[in-house]
Amino acid sequence: MTLEPSSSLLKCCFVVRLERFREDSVPLSRLLDLGKEVSLLAPLYHRNLVKLLGFCIEAGHYVLVYEFIDNKDLGKHLKDDSLRQTLDWETRRRIIKGIADGLRYLHYESRNKKRIIHCDLKAENVLLDDRNVVKIADFGLSRILRADKTYESSRVTVGTPGYIAPELWPPKPIYSPQADVYSFGVLLLEIMTKWTVSAYEGVLTHDWMHECLEEEALLWFMLIGLSCVQGDRRKRPDMKNVVEMLRGEALLPELSYPGYYPEERQPQKKNWFSRIIK
Incomplete structure (x- = not known):
């Protein structure tokens, strides 16, 4: 047992x-x-x-x-009505920055001098302590990338649908830190909108942006999230750059349309995206 x-x-x-x-x-x-x-x-x-x-x-x-982390995972906070009320703007901002700092460490600063790709970043794998400090968990699917390599090919797709970057799907999955960046972007948009991802449906298939344009800071974070979920992994920022953008110390890259899989599930209306990048 x-x-x-x-x-x-x-x-x-x-x-x-x-x-x-x-x-x-x-x-x-x-x-x-x-x-x-x-x-x-x-x-x-x-x-x-x-x-x-x-x-x-x-x-x-x-x-x-x-x-021991006693304040449940981020997924429960996003799905439970009472817990969701505790996620005010400042709390959400701290959570996003904590996740970004943890990923930057995995990709560039770990003690073993190798780049670690988490491969299953999602709300349920982000724990929160009693002060809402982020603790990234569950490294069972993670991959180690040599410092002199930027990616590796595989025959197997791992992760949770909805958070998986387009380049990880068959026939030839490509694993790189940019796959974590994509998952982070989806998670950032989840946190900001309080929508939750369910399989292929989720924050990238809803016309939600009009609900989140009240403050310049909110829009800035949304744009950072959109920069992370671009379909071409080479256009996504790395986590060092993401942390700098979250601090207001770097400019946003030019945005292209988000990546999806499969293609037929892409939203037909792109008006929200066109409105945001103008």
Whole structure:
């Protein structure tokens, strides 16, 4: 039997989250994901990444010890009416900047000197602590890219539909940090609009922009999000540039129309996009 994640109070009165598994009760693919998560998280340290405090493998039992985050994930905040009310403008801005800082660290600043592509960035994998500080979690699908490479090809598409960049779909998925940038852009638009993504339908297929044009700062963040979801990955900013734009220290790139998959699900009306980029 697989035990659900639980919180435990250690003798030092430090609350942690435990994930416990038996080798014979979970698929081999899950065990491989666990091994990858341990190897990735162990050398990483950043305030916007969930901390892996320790792990133990003994007699077919796996125990992973994480810091305990008690304020639910961002997905629950976006979907629950009462929690959504707590996401005022300043809180949303801090959350967006926290996610951007965490991704910049993964792509450029991690201790192992390699570029880490999260590959499954979504609202449910962004945890919030009691001060709404972002903790990016779940690295089971992540890929490591050598510092001298900008992308790698694959035969397998991983991630969550709605957040997956167009270039990750068959027949020849291409993995690069720009795939995370696309997911970040979708997530940014989710946070700003409080729409939630569901499979291929979501923030990129709704004429929502007119609801979000009241303040210049809101529009600026929206435009940053749109720059991240451009169909051509080469036109998307990198996370260093995104962080600079969020701080108001860099200009927006020229925008092209967002990327979708599959093509037939693209919205027919492009009036909202034309209105924004004028």
